Amino acid sequence: MSSFINSSYDFIVIGGGSAGAVIASRLSEVSHYQVLLIEAGKADSNPFIHIPFGLAALARIKSLNWNYQTSQESHLANRQLYWPRGKVLGGSSSVNAMCYIRGDASDYDEWENAGASGWNWQSVLPYFLKAEGHTSRFDSFHSNQGPLKVTQLTDPDPLSDAFIQAANKHGLATNHDFNAEFRDGVGIYDVTQTNGQRCSAAKAYLDTAKHRPNLTVLCDVQVEKLHIQDNHVSGVYITLNKQQTLIRSTKEVVLCAGAINTPQLLMLSGIGDEQQLCKHNIAPTVIKPGVGKNLQDHLDIMVQSRHSSSQGYGISLSGIGQLIRQSWRYYRSRRGMLTSNVAEAGGFCKSDKRQTKADLQFHFIPAILRDHGRQLAFGHGASLHVCHLYPKSRGEIQLQSSSIESAPIIKANYLAEPDDLNVLINALKLARQIMQTMNYTIKGAVEIEPGNERISDQELESYIRLNAQTIYHPVGTCKMGHDNDEMAVVDARLKCIGIKGLRIADASVMPSIVGGNTNAPVIMIAERAADFIKHDWR
Numbered sequence: 001m002s003s004f005i006n007s008s009y010d011f012i013v014i015g016g017g018s019a020g021a022v023i024a025s026r027l028s029e030v031s032h033y034q035v036l037l038i039e040a041g042k043a044d045s046n047p048f049i050h051i052p053f054g055l056a057a058l059a060r061i062k063s064l065n066w067n068y069q070t071s072q073e074s075h076l077a078n079r080q081l082y083w084p085r086g087k088v089l090g091g092s093s094s095v096n097a098m099c100y101i102r103g104d105a106s107d108y109d110e111w112e113n114a115g116a117s118g119w120n121w122q123s124v125l126p127y128f129l130k131a132e133g134h135t136s137r138f139d140s141f142h143s144n145q146g147p148l149k150v151t152q153l154t155d156p157d158p159l160s161d162a163f164i165q166a167a168n169k170h171g172l173a174t175n176h177d178f179n180a181e182f183r184d185g186v187g188i189y190d191v192t193q194t195n196g197q198r199c200s201a202a203k204a205y206l207d208t209a210k211h212r213p214n215l216t217v218l219c220d221v222q223v224e225k226l227h228i229q230d231n232h233v234s235g236v237y238i239t240l241n242k243q244q245t246l247i248r249s250t251k252e253v254v255l256c257a258g259a260i261n262t263p264q265l266l267m268l269s270g271i272g273d274e275q276q277l278c279k280h281n282i283a284p285t286v287i288k289p290g291v292g293k294n295l296q297d298h299l300d301i302m303v304q305s306r307h308s309s310s311q312g313y314g315i316s317l318s319g320i321g322q323l324i325r326q327s328w329r330y331y332r333s334r335r336g337m338l339t340s341n342v343a344e345a346g347g348f349c350k351s352d353k354r355q356t357k358a359d360l361q362f363h364f365i366p367a368i369l370r371d372h373g374r375q376l377a378f379g380h381g382a383s384l385h386v387c388h389l390y391p392k393s394r395g396e397i398q399l400q401s402s403s404i405e406s407a408p409i410i411k412a413n414y415l416a417e418p419d420d421l422n423v424l425i426n427a428l429k430l431a432r433q434i435m436q437t438m439n440y441t442i443k444g445a446v447e448i449e450p451g452n453e454r455i456s457d458q459e460l461e462s463y464i465r466l467n468a469q470t471i472y473h474p475v476g477t478c479k480m481g482h483d484n485d486e487m488a489v490v491d492a493r494l495k496c497i498g499i500k501g502l503r504i505a506d507a508s509v510m511p512s513i514v515g516g517n518t519n520a521p522v523i524m525i526a527e528r529a530a531d532f533i534k535h536d537w538r
């Protein structure tokens with residue numbers, strides 16, 4: 001990794017997150033390419049990133065996060081929802097919950113049907129395998145060769161097993177591998193970890209690549225705008241030593257700033273919806289009405305119980321004793337509680353029998369969680385999250401101003417479609433039944449959320465509107481599609497339509513949200529993008 005900055009590079013990758021880390025690493029495998037990776041956040045030196053259980057503290061470390069808020073959500077009692085996003089090398093993969101999930105095979109077939117030619121399941125599976133380095137699974141669905149280390153959790157809490165047994169009693173079978181032929185059922189999640197430590201995209205892809213002389217990684221520097229000349233992106237503007245500086249690209253700029261910042265940067269550079277650009281006096285370069293539109297996310301609701309026993313993870317005298325003992329164990333053997341990704345167990349099922357595939361996902365946490373972990377919660381208990389995987393509602397990213405300094409406006413528009421509410425009400429009822437069954441087996445367990453006073457559909461609806469939160473999977477704001485689809489922003493080779501020299505590869509290019517967590521799918525997209533680029537510049 002060179003720290004000296006040249007005035008031009010073959011490739012400039014914007015954003016060192018799940019996608020950007022992969023692309024910078026893969027492109028720098030070609031020794032005659034000069035590659036620059038620019039990341040707005042700092043290097044990933046904070047130990048809470050690397051110790052998996054540090055996740056419990058990460059939510060309170062503001063400096064590693066963009067700390068976004070949505071606008072007032074009109075279908076969620078006008079609440080502004082907290083949207084964390086990693087602002088650090090590794091991006092959101094450095095602050096996420098490490099669950100390794102690909103989604104359903106049919107999700108990708110639907111991408112292809114929606115215009116993303118060549119992105120069906122059979123075409124994307126080889127790229128999941130190229131990325132994956134599983135420590136214990138090796139079959140037609142898994143590889144042990146890739147840089148992204150995936151493992152089975154070594155020491156999940158017994159409460160996670162209690163959740164699985166309770167869900168079994170409600171007809172959800174145990175699934176030992178959600179990333180094989182069948183996604184349905186409940187079980188312990190595989191996690192992106194190596195030797196008891198988080199395996200972020202930065203750890204997986206940049207640890208080895210950073211020693212290459214042809215890769216420069218620039219942290220703590222925000223790209224402000226793309227340089228566009230004659231309908232060709234040929235550089236980026238950054239501030240170095242308090243001076244705006246143009247760094248040129250001789251081949252391509254690859255935009256990997258994530259589902260919120262990628263459309264923001266495009267619009268600031270004059271690529272976007274005409275009205276948005278005019279509103280902020282930005283001269284339009286390419287009119288692209290789809291930029292920032294098609295925003296999709298998984299909305300989540302939670303059932304929570306408090307226990308008089310000290311099972312699970314909790315803030316109490318016995319909990320502190322456990323933490324001390326477990327820290328020593330982790331230090332000696334990289335085992336035990338500190339390897340937990342907190343959201344240890346979960347699974348997939350249908351919200352009602354008429355669904356063609358599982359449209360709900362559970363995340364079980366053997367602890368009481370408040371406000372995304374930003375508030376300390378004393379005592380012991382458990383939280384069962386359930387989210388809707390295929391919402392019909394669509395939101396939008398807009399500009400707040402013409403400056404990179406202003407956070408973009410996030411209009412998630414959750415529950416705009418009434419069907420989305422009905423699914424979540426069914427989801428909440430099922431989650432509650434599972435938790436009640438589990439609570440019978442635990443000393444002094446009582447439901448605290450939604451609580452005994454909320455029983456009827458109307459009361460559950462109100463609970464959802466007042467309490468639903470993101471489970472952190474925004475996608476779709478620069479969707480991939482046919483050249484003739486007015487709302488498509490990139491084509492099937494991830495080239496920005498209507499302008500040369502620019503590719504986009506991150507969560508923003510998904511035509512529709514996948515039925516599961518989004519880190520592995522983004523890494524798959526990035527692996528494929530790197531292959532496209534290498535092929536096109538052979």
Ligand SMILES: Cc1cc2nc3c(=O)[nH]c(=O)nc-3n(C[C@H](O)[C@H](O)[C@H](O)COP(=O)(O)OP(=O)(O)OC[C@H]3O[C@@H](n4cnc5c(N)ncnc54)[C@H](O)[C@@H]3O)c2cc1C
Binds near residue numbers: 015019039098506
């Ligand atoms: C709290 C949380 C928990 C999650 N849990 C899971 C999970 O358990 N499993 C899972 O699969 N997924 C999970 N996700 C989702 C998953 O991590 C993301 O979908 C994925 O990381 C997105 O990848 P990306 O490359 O699109 O964006 P990011 O990884 O967010 O990367 C974008 C990068 O671009 C940088 N950037 C932005 N603007 C600029 C600019 N102007 N100049 C330079 N750099 C810029 C950012 O700082 C960031 O590093 C979670 C996400 C969060 C936030």
